[in-house]
Amino acid sequence: MFVLQWPSLMLLLLLFVGLFSPSKSDELHILLDLKSKLEKSNTSVFSSWTPGNSVCNFTGVVCNSDGLVKEINLPQQQLVGVLPFDSMCGLQSLERIDFSKNSLHGTLTEDLKNCTRLQVLDLGCNYFSGEVPELSLLGNLSFLNLNKSGFSGKFPWKSLENLTKLGFLSLGDNPFDSSPFPEEVLKLDKLYWLYLTNCSITGQIPGGIQNLTQLQNLELSDNQLSGEIPTEIVKLKKLWQLELYNNSFTGKLPAGFGNLTSLVNFDASQNRLEGDLSELRYLNQLASLQLFQNQFSGEIPQEFGDFKHLIEFSLYTNKLTGSLPQKIGSWADFIYIDVSENFLTGQIPPEMCKNGKMTDLLLLQNKFTGTIPESYANCKSLIRLRINNNSLSGVIPPGIWSLPNLFIIDLTANQFEGPVTGDIGNAKSLAQLFLANNRFSGELPSMISQASSLVSIQLSSNSFSGQIPSNICQLKKLNNLYLNENMFSGSIPDSIGSCVSLTNIDFAQNLLSGKIPDSFGSLPSLNSLNISTNKLSGEIPVSLSHLKLSLLDLSNNQLVGPIPDSLNIPAFRVGFAGNPGLCTQNDPCSSNSGKSHHHLRKILWCLIAAILVLLISLACYLIAKLKQNNLEIPLKQNAWRMKSFRVLSFTEREIIDSIKPENFIGKGGSGNVYKVVLANGKELAVKHIWPSKSNDQKSCRSSSAMITSRTFRSTEYEAEVATLSAVRHVNVVKLYCSITSEDSNLLVYEYLPNGSLWDRLHTCNKIKMGWEVRYAIAVGAAKGLEYLHHGCDRPVVHRDVKSSNILLDEEWKPRIADFGLAKIIQAGDGGDWTHAIAGTHGYIAPEYAYAYKVNEKSDVYSFGVVLMELVTGKRPIEAKFGENKDIVNWVCSKINSKESLVDVVDSIISEDLKEDALNVLRIAIHCTAKNPAHRPSMRMVVQMLEDAEPCLLTNIVVDKEDVRSPNSKT
Structure with a gap:
């Protein structure tokens, strides 16, 4: 019998193990393969990754005692590319993968299941796509972070049941499919960190949350959770952070909530919670309390004044009463308070800036009384002081005016008195000074001209006196100067003409005298410009004709002489009232010849009218004949009425004579469009709107049918005129005037030489448009829509937002155009909806199909489609999308597939900017949500487009300031 000796047996065993163990050369090959996949990255991190170097010396690589790769740690290294999980999981001792905060893309493959020893997987803050694969074989995972990583579709919640060692789970800020709160998570009893913010969770928080007794951080914000906060949550005694903001929670804070004595940060803002705050009086470890935009009532617990760690306190827009605890903020390095829009009374707590760290004091729209405590004159850290709309009084403490970091002082609508002192010139950061509706008096100090950051000064309705400082225009950034309803006297300084940034001037209802400065021009x-109700004299300077004004009010002065022709338009006519000495060419000041001329003109018009009656049959016949042969109908040569909305440099005849075939440039949503070039070289666009053919025919048959025609015409025409004549925004097309006759309507706009966005993206006139230009167009168009929805006295719904209604000027800046379908929402009409048929196929929001309802959120949907056009270069409807499919379906299908979303981006866009384009595509996806309630407002869209969206989550701390501002009273 052959018997193996012990040394021989050991040698055989070593050979056997060697056959089935990974070699170091294999690991070197795997890591060099990883390097090759990421070699486009702008980083030097791989300089040590060379074949001649030991893998254990590679930057970011950690080996175990056997010299095998245990960890790959490469966070925040500007890495770009696709991770080769298939080869990486060949590192059989690999326990940790950290590629967070890079620019990685691609999908998470099924090969990940081979990383069975993995304990830490951190891929947060990247640009992956597709669904997260099955994770059940990764049973050793204790840390899983996929936050803001780009994954979408259906998340494999079921597979979490096997990950029983998980302590850290972060899946937030990904567009997963909607799902109820995942019950599988409730079985992970080792969890200490659970971040499920903004991942489409619906329904209620189940009572089983009490099983997660180790939880220290629970974040469920920005979802669609509803119902009451479950009572069982009070059993999570280790919680130091609880974030539930921006859901639909109702009811009161659960009984026993005060038992969560470890809470440091609590945010349940932007819900519908009610009841009082008494349960919170025991939470003396609180550093941040955010409960704004709810329906809480009752008094603020006085115990808050003894909280020695409290630094952030935001309860605005509730129904709270009583007084603020007078000791609040006096213990720690208090940063801000915002309790605006409540019913709070009493005095301002005096020591919130005791440690000199406070930045925001926001108490607006309450019932506070008393004075501003003198201690705040030393609060050099203060940035925003807004205590407007209260019942505060007294003199402003010396030193407040000169605080070096103040950006805004808003004391509007109180009972403050005394002067603005000269030390305001030391407020070098001050941009907004709002003192209207108080009892301030004295002269406005000339030193105010040294507050060099001032943009807006509003001193209306006070008792300021003396002269307007002659050096006020040293403020080169000054946009708005409102001094109306005071007792300023003397002349308006001629130096006002050097205020090059001024857009609004209101000096009305003062005691100003002398002449209107020619320098205004x-x-x-x-x-x-409003300088009404003063004692101004002399003639109106001709230089005012050079201005492009939307408002001019010179009424109730002592002005004399002629009104310059270019200012003598209907829009400004009221602004000349109360000046008996003014006259016009049509109404001379000192003779009766104008009256006889006016009588003669009446006779002439009567004769013309009689001739028109004789010719009307012939006119109708010609119109019908021309229509039948599809010819352009010539405009009548008389009976035109022009209504001006801006200062004009042309006559109605110049416009009418230019409506001819050779000037035709296209069709708008409600008529032909012509290009008009004036004698001075100025270019205009004129839309010629006609009633329908059926109504034209009816109008020739009877006078009653003529009314029908006019009614039809007014539907579209008056909608556009009413909307555009009131709108003043850089991103909305300018309407100069309307010219109307019995059967025609002309609208005269600014001419935009680069046509429409549709032309530049989709037609034979398209150009190679880079992402920088597309992004600027997106932001500008969004701001125009935001103004229509939020900036007008009544919100305006466009109802036909599309790329062909976004026009481009010579610098490619966008203008929202074609308001033929717009509707101004009437207050109290029973809702925000309008039921008229509206929109263009491919842009129409899905709710229209079942409800025939259109509101602001319908515009948001349409704008989301425009964003998709900008990113992808595709039309809203294309054959490649499939039957009955549009661009929204196509983009969503790409998200749900395994394909890289980068492939959706227009190939014209450079590679280094495609990730930026994808950020805008994600905004477009939000805008085109099926449920209108889930779409952002246009105000939010503008913020999202402007937002750089930095990474929200670190390994331990979430900076919620990067998600949304707790102090929205800007």
Whole structure:
């Protein structure tokens, strides 16, 4: 019998193990393969990854005692590319993968299941796509972070049941499919960190949350959770952070909530919670309390004044009463308080800036009384002081005016008195000074001209006196100067013409005298000028004709002489009232010849009318004949009425004579469009709107049918005129005037030489448009829509937002155009909806199909489609999308597939900007949500487009300031 000796047996065993163990050369090959996949990255991290170097010396690589790779740690290294999980999981001792905060893309493959020893997987803050694969074989995972990583579709919640060692689970900020709160998570009893913010969770928080007794951090914000906060949550005694903001929670804080004595950060803002705050009086470890935009009532517990760690306190827009605890903020390095829009009374707590760290004091729209405590004159850290709309009084403490970091002082609508002192010139950061509706008095100090950051000064309705400082225009950034309803006297300083940034001036209802400065005409940006109800004399300077004003009010002065022709338009006519000495060419000041001329003109018009009656049959016949042969109908040569909305440099005849075939440039949503070039070289666009053919025919048959035609015409025409004549925004097309006759309507707009966005993206006139230009167009168009929805006295719904209604000027800046379908929402009409048929196929929101309802959120959907056009370069409807499919379906199908979303981006866009384009595509996806309630407002869309969206989550701390501001009273 052959018997193996012990040394021989050991040698055989070593050979056997060697056959089935990974070699170091294999690991070197795997890591070099990883390097090759990421070699486009702008980083030097791989300089040590060379074949001649030991893998254990590679930057970011950690080996175990056997010299095998245990960890790959490469967070925040500007890595770009696709991770080769298939080869990486060949590292059989690999326990940790950290590629967080890079720019990685691609999908998470099924090969990940081979990383069975993996304990830490951190891929947060990247640009992956597709669904997360099955994770059940990764039973050793204790840390899983996929936050803001780009994954979408259906998440494999079921597979979490096998990950029983998980302590850290972060899946937030990904567009997963909607699902109820995942019951599988409730079985992970070792969890200490659970971040499920913004991942489409619906329904209620189940009572089983009490099983997660080790939880220290629970974040479920920005979902669609509803119902009451479950009572069982009070059993999570180790919680130091609880974030539930921006859901639909109702009811009161659960009984026993005060038992969560370890809470440091609590945010349940933007819900519908009610009841009082008494349960919170025991939470003396609180550093941040955010409960704004709820329906809480009752008094603020006085115990809050003894909280020695409290630094952030935001309860605005509730129904709270009583007084603020007078000791609040006096213990720690208090940063801000915002209790605006409540019913709070009493005095301002005096020591919130005791440690000199406070940045925001926001108490607006309450019932506070008393004075501003003198201690705040030393609060040099203060940035925003907003205590407007209260019942505060007294003199402003010395030193407040000169605080070096103040950006805004808003004391509007109180009972403050005394002067603005000269030390305001030391407020070098001050941009907004709002003191209207108080009892301030004295002269406005000339030193205010040294507050060099001032953009807006509003001193209306006070008792300021003396002269307007002659050096006020040293403020080169000043946009708005409102001094109306005071007792300013003397002349308006001629130096006002050097205020090059001024857009609005209001000096009405003062005691100003002397002449109107000719220098007003030198203000290139002036939009509104109101100097009414003073003692101004002399003639109106001709230089005012150079201004492009939307408002001019010179009424109730002592002005004399002629009104310059270019200012003598209907829009400004009221602004000349109360000046008996003014006259016009049509109404001379000192003779009766004008009256006889006016009588003669009446006779002439009567004769013309009689001739028109004789010719009307012939006119109708010609119109019908021309229509039948599809010819352009010539415009009548008389009976035109022009209504001006801006200062004009042309006559109605110049416009009418230019409506001819050779000037035709296209069709709008409600008529032909012509290009008009004036004698001075200025270019205009004129839309010629006609009633329908059936109504034209009816109008020739009877006078009653003529009314029908006019009614039809007014539907579209008056909608556009009413909307555009009231709108003043850089991203909305300018309407100069309307010209109407018995059967025609002309609208005269600014001419935009680069046509429409549709032309530049989709037609034979398209150009190679880079992402920088597309992004600027997206932001500008969004701001135009935001103004229509939020900036007008009544919100305006466009109802036909599309790329062909976004026009481009010579610098490619966008203008929202074609308001033929717009509707101004009437207050109290029973809701925000309008039921008229509206929109263009491919842009129409899905709710229209079942409800025939259109509101602001329908515009948001349409704008989301425009964003998709900008990112993808595709039309809203294309054959490649499939039957009955549009661009929204196509983009969503790409998200749900395994394909890289980068492939959706227009190939014209450079590679280094495609990730930026994808950020805008994600905004477009939000805008085109099926449920209108889930779409952002246009105000939010603008914020999202402007937002750089930095990474929200670190390994331990979530900076919620990067998600949304707790102090929205800007």
